[in-house]
Amino acid sequence: MSDILDEIVIEDVVANCPQEFLQYHKCVRDNEENPGKCQDGRLTLSTCIREKVPSVKSIMNECKDPMKKYDQCVRDNMAKRTINENCLGFLQDLRKCAELQVENKNIKPSINGTALELIKD
Template sequence: MSSGVLDQILLEDLARYCPQQFLSFHQCMSKPGDCDVEQAQLVGCIKTKAPSFQKIQSFCAGKLQAYDACLRTNGMNPDRCKSDLGELRDCAFGCVKQ
């Protein structure tokens, strides 16, 4: 499964289960300003209503924590965390294929 297929599955889940929160966050991001409220609402919806995200969060918890720790350690520089991200994506692929 390619990352494009995974991204498509996740976006479909967002559109199906969290459409208003996704739209609000997207609209906020298109203009200058703080989107913390919209982001928190979207994350809350994802965690409680989007099955593919819930499955990944449960099945790949260790990989998520490792990637998050890498980002915090490296000042949110994703280039330094490519291997952790790759492992997380591999885990997510396996998870959503089931």
């Protein structure tokens, strides 16, 4: 399910923030040697994602607790470079919660891969 979850979220981002997504990725491509030049585009894309992407909004709303735990673990282990060793369980919990949001809302990628549809029974 993880690959499908990633695909759904990415397609949802592209469908709801197309200009921001394209501008940011074009900047990164054009500035491979200095991706820091794309900071403004990254922030613009992040804001759009938080405000306009249904799957992300649902995940952020319903998965606050696992998200906070994973975020805190990353912060606690960043300097020691032990994120992989100590935070994998928190990441798995977050992904499980996110997968449940996608499944419960029946969010599926469209057939053509360019937009998402909310499937209603």
